[in-house]
Amino acid sequence: VETDTLREASDALLVVAIGRWRQDALAEAYRRHAGSVFSLARRLLGDGALAEEVVQEVFLRLWNTPDRFDPDRGSLRSYLLAQAHGRAVDLLRSETSRRLREERQVRETAEGGYDIEREVMDLNVAEHVQEAMAGLPLDERRAITLAYFGGHTYREVATLLDQPEGTVKSRIRTGLRRMRDSLTEAGIGGPWSES
């Protein structure tokens, strides 16, 4: 892969090039996805400096172990975001950041609705994602939001919402399926692979 063709290369091809220690390929992956990775981490951690550390870790991990990304198992974007999410959740759950977490107003997160930064993301996609989220029953939306953006386990969500654990568990699962169906219906992410 020549440097000037990297911009057109698929994400999967970029990762192959990263596996050959091509820094320019990592730079291109960063250009495409670092913004999303950063904003997700910041949303969870509420702290720009910590979020930057997460971004750095995620891309260094991609550099050091590119073979852990399998294009058959989803898009690079979802892989990187899942890595960032997992890392941010680890930080949130660690003892040292407990205080940080207590300061966050989780209930507000749950009830504040879904807010997306529209300026960069494709407006059409953003609209559909927002619609899909808004179309969920309130209980499912709350459970997903608290788990994903609040970094809570489903048990914690159950306590926060004062609902049985089993109920929360299945609401998360059902809600995600419902989201998937309505996004597919809107023609977004249909094959659930490359974006």
Added chain:
Amino acid sequence: LSHREIQQLLGAYALDAVDDDERDAIELHLATCPRCRAEVMEDREVAAFLGHTGGPAPSGLWDRIAASLEEAPPPLALAPVTPMGAARRARWSRWALVATSAAAVVALALGLAVAVSSRSSHRDTLQEQAIEARDRSDARVADLRSAEGRLAAQAVLLPDGRGYLLQTDLPRLDRARTYQLWALVGNEAISAGVLGPDPKVATFTLHVPPSALGFAITDEVAGGVAQPQHKPLVSGRLRST
């Protein structure tokens, strides 16, 4: 956890919202259940849309990342070795082509004999040797992981070509099948030995140790094959210890 209980947890798992012990149980299950894997994959894609809030990465961060790449350059320029996947499928078939023509050469160039021990006394000795080898400063070690990242074995390679496979944690195969270990040299997979259906500790010899970049394990018909017929179940790069 039962299959049903695991299924119920998949959504929460995809959002990192399960406890550690539940996560471990789910990942163990995912290694063998394509249907649940597919569901998690779809959930992760949905989550990625939620998380895809865009916005630029903070300025200066890339420079820091790039600088740390230079500070600690990776030890080897290894082509990516990834279990499963369309891209890899192509590579395996390329390997197969190369390996067919090179099979005779390979048989001469490499020690294919592997001692896989089932007798526990021998195994203990082998285990000790393997750990001793792994602790040597000149040893190179590869963590062989599944696509889910589960550590399934460690391969140790010494500069003289002696190698060990240890901490093997692979499901027992039917007697008509065998695990086979492959050394990854460039884009080729070269057999490092037939491991049997239930490998624990194994030793092997590689005649081209410096050029080996990593190892992979496939599931093949009993007796082994000259070139891989299946995608790697687990793989990993060699790194210096």
